[in-house]
Amino acid sequence: MRLEQLQAFLAVAETGSFQQAAQRCGITQSAISRQIQGLETDLGVTLFHRANHARLTMAGDRLLPRAKKICQEWQNAVQDLADLIAGKQPELCVAAIHSLCAYHLPPILQRFCQSYPDVQLRVTALGSDRALKVLKDGLVDLAIVMNNRFLTTNAEMVVEVLYDEPIKVLVAVDHPLAQFEAVPWDELAKYPQVVFKDGYGMQRIVQEQFERRGATLRAALELNTPDAFRGVVRQGELIALLPETALVEAYADPTLAVRPVAPSLTIGHQKPDVLPDPPLTRQVVLVTTCDRLQIPPIQHFYKLVSELLPLQVNRLPLSTASGESKL
Numbered sequence: 050m051r052l053e054q055l056q057a058f059l060a061v062a063e064t065g066s067f068q069q070a071a072q073r074c075g076i077t078q079s080a081i082s083r084q085i086q087g088l089e090t091d092l093g094v095t096l097f098h099r100a101n102h103a104r105l106t107m108a109g110d111r112l113l114p115r116a117k118k119i120c121q122e123w124q125n126a127v128q129d130l131a132d133l134i135a136g137k138q139p140e141l142c143v144a145a146i147h148s149l150c151a152y153h154l155p156p157i158l159q160r161f162c163q164s165y166p167d168v169q170l171r172v173t174a175l176g177s178d179r180a181l182k183v184l185k186d187g188l189v190d191l192a193i194v195m196n197n198r199f200l201t202t203n204a205e206m207v208v209e210v211l212y213d214e215p216i217k218v219l220v221a222v223d224h225p226l227a228q229f230e231a232v233p234w235d236e237l238a239k240y241p242q243v244v245f246k247d248g249y250g251m252q253r254i255v256q257e258q259f260e261r262r263g264a265t266l267r268a269a270l271e272l273n274t275p276d277a278f279r280g281v282v283r284q285g286e287l288i289a290l291l292p293e294t295a296l297v298e299a300y301a302d303p304t305l306a307v308r309p310v311a312p313s314l315t316i317g318h319q320k321p322d323v324l325p326d327p328p329l330t331r332q333v334v335l336v337t338t339c340d341r342l343q344i345p346p347i348q349h350f351y352k353l354v355s356e357l358l359p360l361q362v363n364r365l366p367l368s369t370a371s372g373e374s375k376l
Contacts, residue, residue, distance in 0.1 A: 055116045138344065141169070144193070154361075168346050176252075190347050208334050209355050211358050219307055234262055
């Protein structure tokens with residue numbers, strides 16, 4: 050059974066004439082007759098009484114409402130896809146890491162809403178690994194995350210590198226580590242830390258950095274928002290390794306201090322002729338899929354983030370503006 054057979058059946062049923070049905074469908078009368086015959090053969094029943102007028106048989110009368118429903122559903126599907134291609138989608142869903150949601154994304158979200166006022170924008174703050182999973186599952190259209198090549202190495206994924214940012218140490222202003230201009234790794238390993246929950250890229254990168262230096266990460270508490278990190282670290286004992294974009298309010302907080310990490314090869318075993326590790330950083334990327342990037346609203350949001358987010362991050366007066374006053 051083919052869709053055009055059902056459409057021919059409806060045309061004959063509604064006009065009562067094979068000739069008029071052919072005119073409505075824009076094909077010859079013989080083509081209409083072949084389609085009806087083929088449908089009757091497939092179903093094993095006669096659908097029309099063929100006399101002066103084509104009248105429905107009992108079987109045809111039973112088929113009629115089902116055929117209408119099938120053809121209407123097909124028309125709805127075609128219209129939905131046409132609307133999608135034209136950019137008339139009801140919503141656009143984005144997953145983003147927490148550190149971007151307070152300061153860096155809002156101007157971009159506003160720009161998008163001005164361009165597509167009829168598209169409801171939904172933004173969810175998630176850890177990088179979780180954000181990539183919901184993207185893969187089709188629950189969001191784009192993800193702004195810390196790069197994880199194990200999860201983004203896929204022919205369907207489109208990955209745009211946005212920026213690299215340093216990872217720094219957040220401590221209470223009266224913490225012993227606040228005396229350092231750059232905190233050595235052997236000092237860093239002495240203190241219990243607040244870390245991100247499992248499923249967050251930052252949790253993985255901090256753990257890997259300690260393991261490569263043969264040190265034990267003393268994870269005392271797991272959290273998942275910059276506000277919570279600041280509140281705990283402010284108490285005085287615990288410290289945290291956080292990306293620069295998560296430290297905007299920490300720089301302006303007189304109870305907190307932010308320090309870079311001093312590069313080193315291994316804890317307590319540096320050799321003078323060995324080059325130190327590169328600066329501790331993380332890479333933030335924008336990820337979507339090839340098929341989604343063909344949809345105008347998604348394509349527009351992708352372009353806005355690619356062009357504007359690096360500028361938003363670089364524009365914020367972080368350590369240069371306020372961090373130096375705490376050194």
